[in-house]
Amino acid sequence: MSRSFRTRSQMLVVLVAALVADPPAAAKPGQDRAPLTREPDIYFVPTPQEAVDIDPERVRESRANARRSGVDKLVTIRHADIFETDFSDADVVTLYLLPTLNVRLMPQLRKLRPGTRILSFDFDMEGAKPAEVFHGVTSDGDGYQIYKWVVPWQEERAPDQKTDSH
Numbered sequence: 001m002s003r004s005f006r007t008r009s010q011m012l013v014v015l016v017a018a019l020v021a022d023p024p025a026a027a028k029p030g031q032d033r034a035p036l037t038r039e040p041d042i043y044f045v046p047t048p049q050e051a052v053d054i055d056p057e058r059v060r061e062s063r064a065n066a067r068r069s070g071v072d073k074l075v076t077i078r079h080a081d082i083f084e085t086d087f088s089d090a091d092v093v094t095l096y097l098l099p100t101l102n103v104r105l106m107p108q109l110r111k112l113r114p115g116t117r118i119l120s121f122d123f124d125m126e127g128a129k130p131a132e133v134f135h136g137v138t139s140d141g142d143g144y145q146i147y148k149w150v151v152p153w154q155e156e157r158a159p160d161q162k163t164d165s166h
């Protein structure tokens with residue numbers, strides 16, 4: 001049975017452990033003491049965030065990390081199968097799966113509203129041309145990529161088709 005995310009503005013994450021890990025020291029709330037220069041045009045309302053993982057151990061671990069980091073009120077972490085999850089209301093979808101799984105998820109991703117952003121850590125999605133690819137380096141010196149698509153994405157031909165000559 002599919003599960004539905006009810007509120008309109010939502011973020012679906014499979015990368016649950018990373019999402020709820022301690023924020024880097026520089027980004028911790030309250031450390032930036034710059035004064036408010038004028039009234040915000042809209043007041044802060046946290047965007048509801050939802051995460052799913054099929055492994056109950058990962059779910060337990062992520063909930064514990066969220067509590068420890070004080071963000072458990074901001075994120076709902078569900079034990080669910082992403083392929084049976086209705087996330088058609090999401091505004092942003094972040095993934096840390098595998099290239100083959102990203103491709104298997106394409107039928108669900110295609111149904112997202114136009115303008116919805118999809119971000120995948122490290123893994124491409126064959127057949128969908130990314131709008132952007134960010135190349136980063138971790139503090140340990142390891143390279144990583146973040147792929148971004150915006151729905152509807154531009155179709156991309158498979159690598160063997162790209163090299164076809166007539």
Ligand SMILES: C[S@@+](CC[C@H](N)C(=O)[O-])C[C@H]1O[C@@H](n2cnc3c(N)ncnc32)[C@H](O)[C@@H]1O
Nearest residue numbers: 014015016017018053054055058080081082096
């Ligand atoms: C690359 S790991 C990411 C691990 C961890 N979330 C992190 O960020 O370090 C991929 C995660 O996808 C989860 N997963 C695999 N198949 C899934 C499915 N069908 N539905 C939901 N989650 C799934 C695994 O349990 C695993 O935790």
